[in-house]
Amino acid sequence: MAATIREIAEKTGVSITTISQILNGKGERFSDLTREKVLKTAKEMSYKPNFFAKNMIVSHTNTIGMIVPEVTDPFFSQMVKGAEDYLNKEGYMIMLCNSSNDKEREDLYVEELLHRAVDGLIIASPNILLSGVIKRMEEKRSPYILLDRQRNPRLEGNIAIDDFKGGYMATEHLIELGHTRIGIIISDTSFYNVHERYEGYLACMKEYKLTVKDNWIVSGDQTMKGGYIASQKLLQENITAIFATNDLMAMGTYRAALEKNLSIPNNLSVIGFDDIELSEYMTPPLTTIRQPIYGIGEIAAELLLKNLQNPTEKLENRLLDISLIKRSSTKTIDNK
Amino acid sequence: MAATIREIAEKTGVSITTISQILNGKGERFSDLTREKVLKTAKEMSYKPNFFAKNMIVSHTNTIGMIVPEVTDPFFSQMVKGAEDYLNKEGYMIMLCNSSNDKEREDLYVEELLHRAVDGLIIASPNILLSGVIKRMEEKRSPYILLDRQRNPRLEGNIAIDDFKGGYMATEHLIELGHTRIGIIISDTSFYNVHERYEGYLACMKEYKLTVKDNWIVSGDQTMKGGYIASQKLLQENITAIFATNDLMAMGTYRAALEKNLSIPNNLSVIGFDDIELSEYMTPPLTTIRQPIYGIGEIAAELLLKNLQNPTEKLENRLLDISLIKRSSTKTIDNK
Incomplete structure (x- = not known):
């Protein structure tokens, strides 16, 4: 030895x-x-x-700590992958921690990672961080990137997409296909900038002078199960299309439609948001708004390493592109 | 400060x-x-x-290192969740690392985690570990649990399911529904004990005196895409049913069937293996062989903590139950 x-x-x-x-x-x-x-x-x-x-x-450990709300969510595992591939190429490894959306656990993990002298942190969080967290990182002079839909105030290092625009685009696609009675599945926890997507939906409906009934807006967990339960409620309403504010929830919609013997897209059009890998494998393949999930992870890693090399230089803000991916889950309305 | x-x-x-x-x-x-x-x-x-x-x-860090082949695979993220929930309850946190199925990276991560004085390691690996890895853990007196389908020889701490039996059960289910021309999708990397599942298929076909043609055995990556490509080949054959040796590959089969305008289960029966959460949300919901994925993570954590507390005591071996979950992707054969 x-x-x-x-x-x-x-x-x-x-x-x-x-x-x-x-x-x-x-x-x-x-x-x-x-x-x-x-x-x-x-x-x-x-x-x-x-x-x-x-x-x-010595001060460098070549390790980056990364905290995500839920590693079982393909959205986040894809984001981790993007960060990891970038960091591995640059000679860094990732220590990954799962906060389960919990503020206290986030706090604990930040502390533990700092104790283990990671060189920097990438924190994907649906929360306004507990007050001690950012203070602690700054005391340790540990650079960090937040993927938090700008919930925590700062002027630099924002990596964002235009969720409002995405919500508007999704809704407009359905309207252009002839749909007027369009339900939406939103969420409480709102990590995915769901509120902005919802605002985009409302603005678009208003723009086209379409009514939105209260019962057409249903909230659920951002999981397949959450989408399933929410769409069971929506399908009791007289709607012809659903905008699920993430792809996992759209997947749940498929199950609810199947159980009511509704065919997607013949009796019901469904559009999602994110374009996780799963979406093109769904039956039928899901129409969705694509955001560069893997790319978000990559850019977070890139900005963090830049900050490590030039701690005094201000971090850029990045606004990433989104696009409508037309597949087979949306269709011109047949029967009103 | x-x-x-x-x-x-x-x-x-x-x-x-x-x-x-x-x-x-x-x-x-x-x-x-x-x-x-x-x-x-x-x-x-x-x-x-x-x-x-x-x-x-002091010697305890209350941290467990966990290495998995691929965190974007829902099978592994579910397993991580099981381990994490158990460890969190016991006051431990997880540092998660992604080996991307790569031996060298596995080795590197083991070294890094040991340097960071984790109390123990859970390593899910498709590989025979590089010779230094186990030696290194033993030198550091770091307890470890391998989830490696017993590829690395040892007498204790084996957590296993009977994959041969599972493969046999899946095949027998299809035969009992009247199918005789049954294709199988296997894999090169074989983390999921795919070889044993394949042997179970062969044994069952033989038991029922059914022919297996060479072209009915197709290999692919253990992903949705891998299953998609493999089943495109299979669907050129005169078969009525597919046994995909994991659920992700079964998901790929759905896409290939859709593109050929084949209805599952009316024109094609599909059975998977694992019962990841996705399976019950597929359209139609997937018939599969369930193994307790979350439970495997939990038990790995449990055995590891036992070993930490009583380093001299021998670890148990555990053989976990599997079962046939009948959903809607398999059906009595209509048309031969």
């Missing part, structure tokens, strides 16, 4: 602190004799630096 | 090592006077332990 610094100290009679500094290339202030003795002994004893000891002296 | 040990050392004139040991409750061998002085000064200067310094002395 490899020797420890302590063992080298015993053998050479040099103090642990001195050895540690010499082995970490910070030993300029010690004599050549001491330096040589320590390095030679370390080599003879096949010393391998202990990570913790090393980190007390 | 909170004081460091170094600052306390400067103020008290006591050495860093001594202070560190006192602050970590290991200072019995120092005088009461020294201990008191250090503790009082630390309090006055609002000292907060630095994680790295602390870990040089």
Whole structure:
């Protein structure tokens, strides 16, 4: 087994602190004799630096902490993948933590990651962070990127899409196909900028002078199950189309339609939001608003590394493109 | 900002090592006077332990490292969830790493996690680990649980399902519905014990005296896309049913069937394996062999913590139940 610094100290009679500094290339202030003795002994004893000891002296760990609300959500696992691929190429690894949308757990994970001396943090959060979190990162001078739909005030490093526009586009697509009675599935937790998407829907309906009934707006968890339950309610209404504010919820809509013997798109048009990989494999393939999920992860990683290299330089803001992906779940209205 | 040990050392004139040991409750061998002085000064200067310094002395970090082949695969994110929920309840956090099925990266992550003094490791791997990996964990006396379909030889801590039986059950279900021309989608990487499932299929076909043509066995990536491409090939054959050896690949089969205007289950029966959450939301809902994916994560966590508490005690082996979940993607054969 490899020797420890302590063992080298015993053998050479040099103090642990001195050895540690010499082995970490910070030993300029010690004599050549001491330096040589320590390095030679370390080599003879096949010393391998202990990570913790090393980190007390050198500051880089080449590790980025990443916290996401829910790793089982394909949206976030795709985002993680984008960040990870970018970081791996640059020689960094990711320590990933799952907050389960919980503020306290977010806080705990930030603390733990900082204790483990990650070089920086990417935090995807649906929350206004607990007051201590940002303070703690700033005290540790740890750069961070927030993917939080700008809930936490800041002037730089915003990575965003225009959710309002996306909501408007989705609704307009349905209207152009002849639909006028359009339900929407929104969400409480609103990580996906759902509120903005909802506002886009309302604005578009208004623009086209279409009525929106209260019962056409249903809220649910941002999961397949949430979409399923919400659309069961919607399908009791006299609607011909559903805008699900994320793709997972759209998937749930398919199940509810099937159980009512409604064919998508013949009896019901459905449009989603996100364009997760799943969407093109659904039966029928889902029409949706695409946002560059993988790209968001990549850009978060890119900005973070920039910030690491130039801590004083201001981070850019990035507004990413969205687009309508027409597949087979939406159709010109047959029967009113 | 909170004081460091170094600052306390400067103020008290006591050495860093001594202070560190006192602050970590290991200072019995120092005088009461020294201990008191250090503790009082630390309090006055609002000292907060630095994680790295602390870990040089105390051994527990309450962190478990977990490595999975692919976090975007719902099978693994579900498994992570099971482990995480169990560990969180017990006061542990997870550091998650993604190996992308790559041996070298697995090795690197094990090394990095050990450097960060995780208390133990859960490694889900499709690989025979590089020779250094297990040696390294044993040198560090770091307990670990492998979820590797027993590819790495060991006598304890095996968490398994009977994949052969599962493959047999899936095939028998199709045969009982009247199918005789049954294709199978297997995989190269074979994390999901695919080979055993394939052997179960072969044994069942033989038992029922049914022919298996070479072209009825197609290999693909264990993804939706992999299943899609593989089933495009299969659907050129004169078959009436497909056994996809995981649910994601079954999802790909739906797309290929749709593109050929084949209705599942009227023209084609499909059975999957795993029962990921997605399966019951597919159109039609997927018949599959359920294995307790979340439970595998939970049990891995449970065994690991047992091992942490009683390092000398032998770990149990666990064989978990599987079952046939009949949904709507399989049907009595209509037309031969």
